[in-house]
Amino acid sequence: MPPAGIWIDGLVQSCIYMTMAFGMVLVFSILGILNWAHGQFYMLGGFVVYYAVTAAGIPFPLSLLISGVIVGGLGMVVEKVIIERLTGPGYGLLAVTAATMALIFFFEGAAGMAFGLMAKGMATVLPGVLDMSSFSISYQKIAVIAFTLIIMVAMYIVLNRTKIGKAIRATAQQPDAASLYGVSVGRVSLIVMGIGCALAAMAGGIMGPVQSVDPFMGRIPMIMSLLAIVIGGLGSLTGAIAGGIILGLLNSVIAYKISYFSEVVLFVMVIAILLIRPQGLFGTGAK
């Protein structure tokens, strides 16, 4: 049995993968596309928080919100300028997939040019360690877990108790019918893209103190949350959360046992799941 620290690290990773996968699936359920550059919004969020905290001296929780707003706005711009124009009738998934793939590198290149390639640490945010007798956990990691719980509860409330949440759920179920009942599908897409990117940005910001911020920090979370989506089932929010938890914990525990081949084991596991259930654990089938 691995020590408690490994499980906690796994839980922290799960939280991030969960938040990322949740945003991606939310976008997927409305727009019908995967935003491949989701990990880069995570990275940009990390940078916004870093500069807000170190350069502008804004308190950490507030700068998280700021990063959510700024990067969420950027996501909306991307939706309006690129994605909307490439998803009309006659376009397949190809154009928009290629465009968001290209955005991965556009954002990485832009961040590398603007902020430099060096990893930037912000370990000074939330210092200190909570010492339980058998194990210890840093406040930064507690913050990640608490943040994810807050986000999940907030998203639950937004999706189930508010009017816009109802519109989002209706559009995900049946866009044509929703638009007949007065829901503007275009606006819902815009809002959902904003929410998804804001979630990714805040996840990047909250992970900033735990790891460090650099232009390529988004790649591993992106791939992992994509795999989480595959495990959980494309289009299922529950599946995204469950997949995130499974992947994060397993990644940490397997890495403890056999060091660097953990990704390979995870990959084989994902393939095995696809063999047994091509629609994923929580998927309902074709989508």
Added chain:
Amino acid sequence: MIIGEHYFANRNLIPKVVIGALVVLLAAFPLITTDVVTLSTLISSGIWAIAAMGFTLVLRTGQFSMGQAAFMAIGGYVSAILTVRLGIPYWPSFLAAGVISGLIALMIGLIVLRAGGISFSIITIAFGEIVRIVALNWGSVTKGATGIVTRAPAPITIGNFEINFAAGVVPYYYFMFFLVIVSGLFFWQIDRTRIGGTFRSVAANPILAEHLGVHLMWYRVIAFTVAGVFTGLAGAYYVTFLGVMNPLIFDLWKSVQIMMMTIVGGWSSIVGGPIIGAAVLYSLGNYLSRLPIPNIQYLVFGAVVVLVLLFLPKGTGLVDLWGKFWRKVFREVEEYELPGESSQEDE
């Protein structure tokens, strides 16, 4: 207007003659200049063009493979390990690289292409990372991050004419030329015969295709495997040309570059698009990498692809400008339909 009529009668011939002249020019290129930088750029562009053709073939079936560079890596490692570590001559191991890469593509395809779509893209992107991680950490076989230093193929002697690969880049250039011609003809034949039509029907309307008796998965797997073979060959040759194989040569960025070459060149043409895209993007990347600005290549490539998608949409990349140019020359007004856009195409 006799001249005009003559001119118009030959309107399909003239572009072909121009292309033929370009091919002859490229074939005679080492006679014009033996500048190593120019020839190296052309060789690399040609090799990437082959990989991009493979990507385009997979794209024809409506699948988006994001791990094509992984097959180049597999091909590269197979040929490097067979020649350097096991002492097998180059050409058998070159072919073995294609075969093994194709077999791996077949295995992955059989598992993942049942679902297809976005799952396939995710699995291939993860596969690319896995190949890199395994290559980086399986030091006893791949020598990890240090990489394997490859050897030039042994000289080939035909009569009293000797092709010596160790001497310079010209033999590499000609073999690249041969490789591009062979794979270009192969992909062109696939695309214009019945199987290419089936590929397009699989992409355009999977449900209809399935009801007409097309086994969707098999055709996707065929395309993916053929692409795997050629991409593996391209990788094996590229590594020999570079002289070293390490895990950093073929990473996610290279997979995406292969995609970008296809997009920028235009995927409406399976041979022309990838070749133009590879030549343009590789030369551009070569130029940008000499600038003292870090990461500018990522930025520019990303921007170029997004702009091409927005302004030359639906697979009409740069290759379509060629057709547009000739239509402008002949003042033709022609409504045309792109391959892949029409729902059914009969051969």
